[in-house]
Amino acid sequence: MVILRREARDEWWAGLPAGIREEIDGYVCQDAMLGAVRVITAVGFRIDGIGVGCAQLIAGDRYAHYADRVAGEPDSPLDPESLARKAAGCEGRVVAVEAVWDGDTVHDWFVILRAVIDGPESERSLASVYQSTAERFLEAGAGAGASASAVTGRRPAAAVAAERAGRRWPSVSACRSTSPAPTSPTTRRRAGAPRSR
Numbered sequence: 001m002v003i004l005r006r007e008a009r010d011e012w013w014a015g016l017p018a019g020i021r022e023e024i025d026g027y028v029c030q031d032a033m034l035g036a037v038r039v040i041t042a043v044g045f046r047i048d049g050i051g052v053g054c055a056q057l058i059a060g061d062r063y064a065h066y067a068d069r070v071a072g073e074p075d076s077p078l079d080p081e082s083l084a085r086k087a088a089g090c091e092g093r094v095v096a097v098e099a100v101w102d103g104d105t106v107h108d109w110f111v112i113l114r115a116v117i118d119g120p121e122s123e124r125s126l127a128s129v130y131q132s133t134a135e136r137f138l139e140a141g142a143g144a145g146a147s148a149s150a151v152t153g154r155r156p157a158a159a160v161a162a163e164r165a166g167r168r169w170p171s172v173s174a175c176r177s178t179s180p181a182p183t184s185p186t187t188r189r190r191a192g193a194p195r196s197r
Contacts, residue, residue, distance in 0.1 A: 001051030009058050012048065028062040031072045036062065076113075076127035078137045078165040083113070086126045092119015097126070099162040111162040127165070134161035 004012060013021065020043055027035035036059040037052060044050030050058070063070060077083070087094050096116040103109040111129040116122070129137075134157035139147065141164065152160045 001045075001054065002049045003054050003057070004050075006061070009054075009061055012044070012050070013058065013061070016043070024059070025062060025066070028059060029066055029070055031070050033059055033063075073128075075133040075136065076129065078113075078127055078129065078133070078161060080165075083126050083165065087115045087124070090115055090117050090119065090124050091121055092117040094118075097166050098123075099129075099159070099166060101159075102128075109156065109158065111158040113162055113165060129158045129162045129165075131157055134158040137161045137165070 016024075020039065024036050024039050027033075027039065033056075037055040040055035040058050041050060041052060044055065083097075087097075094115045095118050098114050098116055100112050100114060101109060102112050108131065110131065111134075112125055113127040113129060114123050114125045117124060127133075138152065138157060138161055
């Protein structure tokens with residue numbers, strides 16, 4: 001298996017038949033990374049030695065090419081009213097809101113805000129706070145012309161945004177609770193999660 005430099009990947013891409021390029025770009029524009037990687041390895045492994053690692057780089061190049069035209073998932077809302085409405089659908093009492101680090105090959109590290117529930121389901125995801133979501137949330141809260149980096153300093157934007165959303169968390173009673181006690185936001189680091197610098 002080979003890992004190609006950017007110029008070699010561009011050359012390999014240009015040598016593909018138009019139909020294959022359109023199929024891969026179709027997956028990319030639908031934000032279906034695994035579908036794009038599957039096609040790239042299917043057409044490139046035997047002939048050119050393109051394995052999964054190189055296929056991810058090629059698909060990443062296509063994501064960069066299309067940038068804002070990739071139909072990704074919509075941002076999770078981080079306002080207290082939306083989070084409370086999502087938590088209201090939980091069976092049982094919300095006893096805490098956790099901010100848990102997670103990560104994948106597409107979004108890098110991000111934070112999941114989730115409700116910890118005293119009931120049949122023990123937890124429910126309320127929001128995924130990706131870097132882009134965090135930056136928009138922080139910039140909107142900071143006022144006109146402010147950048148997310150000015151707000152976060154050296155801390156990851158996703159951590160700061162999740163922390164701020166958790167601080168604004170309404171009381172448990174807004175979430176079909178029998179207790180008027182406020183929820184307590186907590187954080188938990190997953191193994192390998194980024195640390196504050």
